[in-house]
Amino acid sequence: MTADSSGRGDEAREFRRAIDTHTHLFPAALTDAIRRALTAETDWEFSHPVTRSGIESILAEAGVEAYVALPYVHERGMADELNAWLCTQAADAARLIPFATVHPEDDDVGGIVREAFERGARGLKFHCPVQECKPGDSRIQPALDVALEYDRPVTYHGGTAPMYEESPYVGADVFTELVDSYPDLRVCCAHMGTYEVEAFLSLARDNENVYLDTTFAMSTEAQETMGFDPDSIADSAFIELSQSIMYGSDLPNIPYPYRAERAGLLSRDLPAETYRDLFYRTATSYLGFDPAPGE
Template sequence: MHSDHDTFTPAIDPHTHLFPERLMSAIRDVLTDEAGWEFDHPVARSAIEAILADAGVETYVGLPYVHRPGMATELNSWLCEQAAASEMLVPFATVHPEDEDVAGIVRDAFEAGARGLKFHCPVQEVAPADPRIEPALSVAAEYDAPITYHGGTAPMFEDNDYVGADLFAELLDSYPELRVCCAHMGTYETEAFLAFAREYDNAYLDTTFAMSTRAEQTMGFDPGSIPDETFVELSASIMYGSDLPNIPYPYREERAELLGRDLPKETYRDLFFGTAKEYLGLEA
């Protein structure tokens, strides 16, 4: 019987958030207002890295996003600078659909060290394959860089025009050359998103928030609705993720539900390490 630590370690966490403090405070205020979540995790890079390292995470991804035009360049640069000072951080970039030079902003970020793109579809009011970000998707394809989306309806976007399985299918059909991940297991349309993972080689999911021990109380989703067999079958398409530091519970709760399942060791290696490594294009 392996201990949880052995099963989890070494891990990659491909879904965390690192923002300058003022921006992080603003984001947290919105989440508290709209979802009622309270946060006590520290937000400084060194403190986040201490939590991750203590858990056995050796590499993590910082996912940025901006809610208005004109912010992306500065945020992307800041995150790349943070990564340059870190042994653990893989920076992603973002761009706003209303930015003036969408392709140029993304290209500059990739040249400065960013390894992928992040879009928060509801916050940025952008569909996954929106024509306005087509130049960004093309640059990502050119650099073989993955793109992580908040593309599902959870936790409060069920009436939102920019998310959902149908729009994600458009992305998958339009950009077969791109590796794309829908965060949060595609909740609340998990069946449709799991079907994408089965059907498309380039479609990935992360477990962030949806598979935590607190998913039921924080977002009204039952992790038990996804059976063990699904993780065994699709372990090459599903990766762990946490949303640290913006989770209203201890970091261990993010993996405790998965670790409690007693999945095969190979499945855990995929979920916690191998799949993210492939998705991110990290060298051995």
């Protein structure tokens, strides 16, 4: 294969048919608060636009045809309004796949999630260390039960990276408790489960409903930003588990160009079939979408 003069030809072809399963879209005030918190805890600098149109133009230029927006709340009483806002955004944004969230201290955890699914939310998101709940926490079980009832997946920040190694709410052990309690629920641990990648890879190997996303962990900047070496995950893991691993980016809260999220994966020279899974097909099965014949 040859690249065009801009050096982008190969990448555009191999990445094409992509779904980004991990982005964030919040109302402006919340985005500012999240960035302030991240900036205070890290030395990252952010330059990507945070508006829907700004995010969508980056994704469109990259060839991403659909993206999952993951909300989360750090306090009770905020989820319902945020879920409603995101579903309204999705109503006139064809590429946007809205997820919902709920806080473990909310009054009607199951009802908030049911309402969000009725509004069009396609899955659930929990940020365990920020929301201070384990993945299978009894307080959020009503939400998980509704997700099962609606056949919707649940994405977690469930790993110890980048600054949660002391948190009791994350890690392979507590994630395993979730999988044992909810074997039929499709669940994703974001960021390849860093920093316990091997344990999360085995969990995915042993459970067809356990997924991982590549977000942040597989970027070419991962060593610098989170002290994780993406090369510590062998090509064979992606080939073997291509139906369990899906592409994600954390756009717009990444302190590097969007391209860096896929550049390392594309430089691996994996089989075309593996790339098709990682960038597109695994996301469709996670989301419960039927890919068209031949995809």
